[in-house]
Amino acid sequence: MKKDTAVKGAIRDVILLGITLSIAIILLSIFPDRRDIVFTTSWEFFVEMIWILPAVMILMGLFMVWVSKDMVVKYLGRTSGIKGFFLALVFGALPTGPLYVAFPMAAALIKKGARISNVIIFLNAWACIKLPQEMVELQFLGPKFMALRLILTIIFAVVMATSIERLIEWSNNKNGVS
Amino acid sequence: MNKRALLINVFAFACLLISLIRNKEKTKQSLIGAVKSFFRILPMVFIVIIVIGLLLGFVPPAKISDIVGEQAGFGGLILIAFLGTTLHIPALISFPLVASLLKGGASVTAVAAFITTLTMVGIVTLPLEIKELGKKITLLRNGISFIFAIIIALIIGAIL
Structure with a gap:
């Protein structure tokens, strides 16, 4: 299939x-x-x-073999705090494949009790901070553009992740679900 | 070979060497994967390269600049950001394409907006994301990503 x-x-x-x-x-x-x-x-x-x-x-081939999906879910599901945040960023940036491969992994992470903010960071990192992808950006758009976009994307991914987490917690409380 | 390409090749080679020292079998597997993905992406690479040639050969810079250039304004920015959300092309291929647009008169802001929405927001994959993560997370993530992509693009445009 x-x-x-x-x-x-x-x-x-x-x-x-x-x-x-x-x-x-x-x-x-x-x-x-x-x-x-x-x-x-x-x-x-x-x-x-x-x-x-x-x-x-x-690079893509190496990451495909060394960073397996099970490994990502295993490590991200149980770490929290600042360590969890960095792990989410790195584990989102390293494995390869289109974004829709990451959705089931994100769902598995939520089921395992990972923080919503970390799952969102993981998804955003997967979407736009892929290391091999950044190499191509460096080649065609230059180091300044690539670095600036990378830094801004990370900052905004964190802002987004924390605000989505707050919003979802707030709406769950309002509906009486905890 | 320019400096950037050299740097990228050295980096990849170093990673390969580390992998080889740590595990021969895994390295072999990843090289097979690399060859496979190389040939898998090759047709797309050729398509984009032909499109770039035609684009810069036939569309005058003034035209590109009118649609996605400095004077296109906020409307042009929203338009190209929206285009990024609907298109479903690999980011790897999109970089040479936007580099050619940049060369042809597009603004840095427009190019940054396009890449950011292309990677962060996906209308085509929306149903899949809703199925796996639920409506709330999906709509919030994609909606906020779109707005942030515009902000990121404006900041990049202002600095560069």
């Missing part, structure tokens, strides 16, 4: 590539004067990408 969807996704991507390529060929044969600029631009971005892509994939 899982393998099936993976193959389907790969086939879809290749078809999409075929369509994109056809459009490019048609456009460039109608406007031959644009060929040079399109080629040089594409080539420039391709070179920048190919220099880092293998390294990024190696």
